[in-house]
């Protein structure tokens with residue numbers, strides 16, 4: 013299957029991370045799409061929504077409609093859903109909690125699959141924690157606290173799902189989830205099970221070497237015993253450090269990766285971009301590496317603002333900022 017680059021509207025560095033498949037050659041006529049929806053509803057207990065605005069499923073509150081938005085009820089359902097999507101030749105994107113993506117105003121042609129109902133496993137075997145991709149980071153951290161297993165406290169305050177965090181190797185304060193990952197399990201788009209060991213994944217700053225279009229279903233993490241009080245104390249500390257971030261506003265977190273020379277926020281501020289606006293999109297006056305949706309921002313406005321910031325930083329410091337957020341869907 014090809015990546016269908018036509019469906020990805022911005023050449024960002026994380027695009028290779030996307031669980032996006034869009035095989036134009038086999039794309040269906042729009043009139044056949046209800047057939048796929050009916051088949052999925054009939055064969056599984058999945059929730060299937062047609063023309064679902066993705067703005068409802070992203071922390072930016074931005075994004076046009078997905079042809080189909082599917083929430084399988086179990087991992088068994090997920091396997092059936094993937095089979096039907098493949099038979100109909102539809103594009104496929106997996107979404108976590110949509111906290112790291114900018115979806116285009118044109119939405120997504122194909123099926124967006126949300127694993128929050130399907131991959132819910134959360135258990136430990138000694139110091140190893142198995143977490144389903146649909147579990148939230150916050151649920152995972154609560155579980156680790158309850159089991160007195162430490163090592164992931166730095167993730168306190170990172171929104172999103174385990175699947176999304178693993179896919180983008182989410183991290184903060186010099187640590188990343190990949191530091192703790194032993195193995196990842198998932199499906200390829202053909203519905204075949206895939207098991208990967210840590211040595212194959214080559215985690216680095218906000219990325220890992222996953223096979224194209226892998227759909228992550230669960231992960232095994234290696235933690236260590238620690239007193240609940242100590243874990244809670246560290247998590248509080250990490251959460252407090254986020255008080256300078258616009259966490260109550262609509263954003264997708266840091267827009268740019270930190271270059272080796274200086275934090276992206278500092279470079280953006282030095283270039284005079286704090287508070288810069290394009291329509292309803294604004295560089296946060298609180299933290300320059302966040303773009304916030306003031307209300308009715310479009311993806312196009314965010315894109316335009318990103319271009320302006322990049323240009324000003326290039327002119328000011330000579331640094332080429334690389335995207336951290338992932339752009340998907342149609343312009």
Ligand SMILES: Cc1cc2nc3c(=O)[nH]c(=O)nc-3n(C[C@H](O)[C@H](O)[C@H](O)COP(=O)(O)OP(=O)(O)OC[C@H]3O[C@@H](n4cnc5c(N)ncnc54)[C@H](O)[C@@H]3O)c2cc1C
Pocket residue numbers: 029030031032071105106107108109110111112113127145169170171172173174175176177178179180181182183184226227228229257258259263264265266338
């Ligand atoms: C206020 C705020 C603060 C943030 N702070 C941080 C931070 O400190 N550090 C950090 O790293 N990030 C941060 N983020 C960004 C984001 O929360 C994380 O990157 C998070 O891990 C993304 O998870 P998600 O479930 O929302 O993924 P999504 O945004 O839904 O998806 C991200 C990518 O992963 C893919 N994906 C999702 N699930 C799967 C799956 N099961 N299998 C395969 N691919 C999948 C998607 O296709 C997409 O390409 C922040 C965001 C916000 C809004």
